[in-house]
Amino acid sequence: MIRSLQHVGITVPELEVGRAFYQAFGLLPHVQGNDLAFRCEGRQQDQIRLMSGPRKRLSYVSFGVGKGELENFTTRLEQHGVRVSDGPFARQLDGIWFQDPDGDWIHLCEADSQPTRIVTPPEINTPGEYRRIGKRGCGLESHARRVSPLRLGHLIKFSPDVDRQVDFYTRVLGMKVSDRAGSILAFLRSAGGGDHHIIAFARSSHTGLHHLSFEVGGLDEIELGARHLVEQGYRSAFGLGRHVAGSNYFHYIRDPWNSLCEYFWDIDVIPKDDADWEPWDATPEQVTAVWAVSPPPPDFVLNFEQP
Template sequence: MIRSLQYMALGVPDLAPGADFYETFGLSVENRADHLAFRCKGRDQDQIVLVETGKSRRFHHISFGADAAGLDAVANRLKARGGALLPRPFAGAPDGLWFHDPDGHLVNVQVAEAAPQTPEPAILVNSPGLTPRSGVRGCPTRALPTNPRRLGHLILFTPNVPRKMNFYREVLGMKVSDTLQDEYGAFLRLSGDSDHHVIGFLNSPAPGFHHASFEMASIDEAELAAGKLFAKGYKHAWGPGRHAIGSNYFHYFRDPWNGMCEYYYDMDHIPAQCDWEAIDWTKKDGMFIWSADGPPPPDFGRNYEID
C-alpha cells in the first residue's frame, strides 16, 4: 500500500543546534513558518523535519507516501482495528491520514511518491584478476562532494517489537525482511521494490528514536563526510563497519540530543516478487560483520528519550 518513506520529524527544544548539525551532515535547510525542513541537495523532498516543542527531544512523527487507492486501504484497515484519525499536528504538516501507532508514535500517510533520483554511474573497483579501472587513479580528492542522496530508513525504539511490527504490516502493508532474536528487533520494507528496510524497531522499556540513515555514493564519500563532522566536534558513535542485516556499510554520529544519524552505502535491494527469506539473527551476527570499533558501544542501544 505505502510506496515511499517521505520524511521523519523530531520535536526538539531548540532548532538552532539541529540546523548546524544537519547542515554539517550534508543536508540543505529550509526555514519555514512553524518548522525547519532538511533536504538532500538537488532533491525535491523533505527528509528531516524539526519542530520546536520547548521540551527535551522526542520523536514527533513519520510520513509515508501512497497513491489514492493505498490511502483508502490504510484508512479502511485502521478503521477495522478501531484506530482514530487525528488532525494535522501543525499548520505546515502535510495533508492525508494522521493516526497513532501502538506506541503512540504519530504516523502520516499522504498521497505522494518518492522524488526521483538521478542514476549515477557505478564506481569502478579493481579486484583480484579484474581491473575495470585501468590507467585511471581511483583515489578521490579531498574536494569530493559529500552530500547524502536520500533518507533510506529510520529505527525506532519500542517496548513491544512484535506488536509494533504487526501494526506496520497489517495497516501499512509492509513486509518483514529480517529480525533479531528474542524479539529484540525487526526490519521492514515497502511492499513493492524496496531497500532491505525503510523502518526498523529495537526493544526498549519505552518508545523513542534511535537513528536516521542516509545513503551515500561510496565509502570515500561517507568517510570524507565523517571528517567534516569530526572537524565541527560532533561525537562519533560507531563505525565505520558493515552490517549483516541489510548488508550496508555504516558510520554513525550522535546528533545534538544523543539520537544518531548514519551514513550508509550498498544496501540490499529486494524486488517486489522476490522470494526473500527473513533470518532471525543473533544480535552479534546481525548487527555487524566487522567494525573499526569492534562491537557497538554500550550506549548504542540506549533510549535517550527515557532520561
C-alpha cells in the same frame, strides 16, 4: 500499500542547533513557517522536519502511498480500531494521521519517492576485473571533498514491544519483515519492494528515535562525511563497519541530542513479491555487523529520549 519513506518529524528545543548539525551532515535547510526542513541536494523531497518544543523527541514518520489508496487505508485502520485524525501539529500536511501501538504519530500521503541526483559510480578494480586502467582512483583533491547525501533511506525507532509493532505494521499497514532478532530487533520493508528496510524497531523501555540513515555515493563518502562531523566537534558513535542485516556499510554519528545519524552505502534491495527471500531470525550480535573497526559501544543501544 506503503511505497516509500517520505520524511521524519522531530521536535527539538533549539532549531539552530539542529540546523548546524544537519548542515554539517550535508543536508540543505529551508524554512517552513515556524519549522525548519532539510532536503538532500538535487532531490525535491523533504527528509527531516524540525519543530520547536521543550525537549527533543521523535514526533512522527511520514510514508508515501499510491494515488487513490488513502481511502482504503482509512477504512482498514478504522476496521482495526485505529482512529484517523486530521493531525496533531500546527502545520498541516495533506493526508491522514493516526497513532501506532506505541502512540507514535504516523502520516500517510499520496506521494512518490522523488528521484535522487545521478551519481556516476567509480570504476573499481577487483581481482580478475581490472576496469580502471591508466586512471587514478583517488586524486589529491579528495581530502577536501564535501559529502552530500542522496536520500533518507530508513530509520530505526525504539519500542517497548517490538512484536506488537511488527504485527501492526505488517498486518494493518501491509509491510513485510526482511530480517529480525527475536523480539529485540526487526527490519521492515515496503511490500512493493525496494530497500531491505525503510523502518526498523529496537526494544527499549519506551519509544524514541535510534537513528536516521542517509545513502551516500560510496565507501569514501561514508568516512569523509564522518571525519568532517568529528572535526566539527560531533561524536563518532559506531563505525566504520558493515552490517549483516541489509549488508550496507555504515558509520554512525551522535546528533546534538544523542540520537544517531548514519551514512550508508550498498544496501540489499528486495524485489516485490520475492518468494525466495527468507527472513533471518538471529541474535542482535549476528545481524549488527560482519565487521567494524571497533565493537559497538555500550551506549549504542541506549534510548536517550525522555519517556
